[in-house]
Amino acid sequence: MASIPTPPAQPDDAPDSYVGLTAVEAERIARERGWTTVRALPPGAIITLEFLQGRLNFEVENDTVIRCWLG
Known part of the structure; x- marks a missing residue:
């Protein structure tokens, strides 16, 4: 029987810390902190x-992150 796959670890991060950053800066920081998928x-x-x-979502308006959530 095949083993059950283990999902990759998700960074221990606070999504609210990205609010107010530019989209480029937020993505750079997220990738440095270990997020594999950033949208x-x-x-x-x-x-x-x-x-x-392992996915981090940004809602971006006028090149500024106004909301961030996991998954």
């Missing part, structure tokens, strides 16, 4: 709601 979305973007371990 920037415009306000009101239609997205799927699946949770992806």
